[in-house]
Amino acid sequence: MKKLESRQDIENLVNSFYSKVVKDEVIGFFFNDIAKVDWDKHLPKMYSFWESILFGQMSYKGNPMAVHFPINEIQAMEQKHFDRWLELWKTSIEENFVGENADMAIYKSENIARLMAYKMDLARRL
Template identity: 75%
Template sequence: MKKLESREDIELLVNSFYAKVIKDETIGFFFKDVVNVNWDKHLPKMYTFWETILFGQMSYKGNPMQMHFPINEIKAMEKHHFAKWLELWKQTIEENFEGENASSAITKSENIANLMAYKMEMARK
């Protein structure tokens, strides 16, 4: 196991994670059917997002929460969707990395998933 400590590590993590997501029956359809994600644009944004979150690079510009509201209007993003996202993210980290940043990536993802699930639920009320 290696430490999560570079942009290259984040790219490996994000790419491995989305390889799982796209095949997943619970959340894969959001990326394939609901949004039809442009991976050439999405993946670099995610690399930069996690680089900012984990390494404090402050290179990410955008509002990830705001990007999800239109998706939530098309198809409800519910707690179990975020739970699956979190499960796959943790699994990917644990398969590839160890150490402080790996633990931080899990903690931060839990916070993100919980907040996103709450905000998406409130937006539907």
């Protein structure tokens, strides 16, 4: 197992994660059917997002929360969906990486999932 320490590592992690997501019965439909993700555009954004989160590179420009609200209006993004997202993310990390940055990627993802689940639920109630 190797340490998570470069942009290339992040790209490998993100690619591993999304290869699971697109086939997943619980959350895959959000990406494939609802958002109809253009992977050539989405993946580089996710590389930059995680590079910013983990390495402070500030290469990501965007508002991830805002992108999810329209999807949430079409199909409720519920706690079970965030739990599954988190499970796939953690699995992707644990299959490939060890060390402080791998642990931080899990910690940060738990915070992101918690906040997004809360905000999506709140948006549905308003």
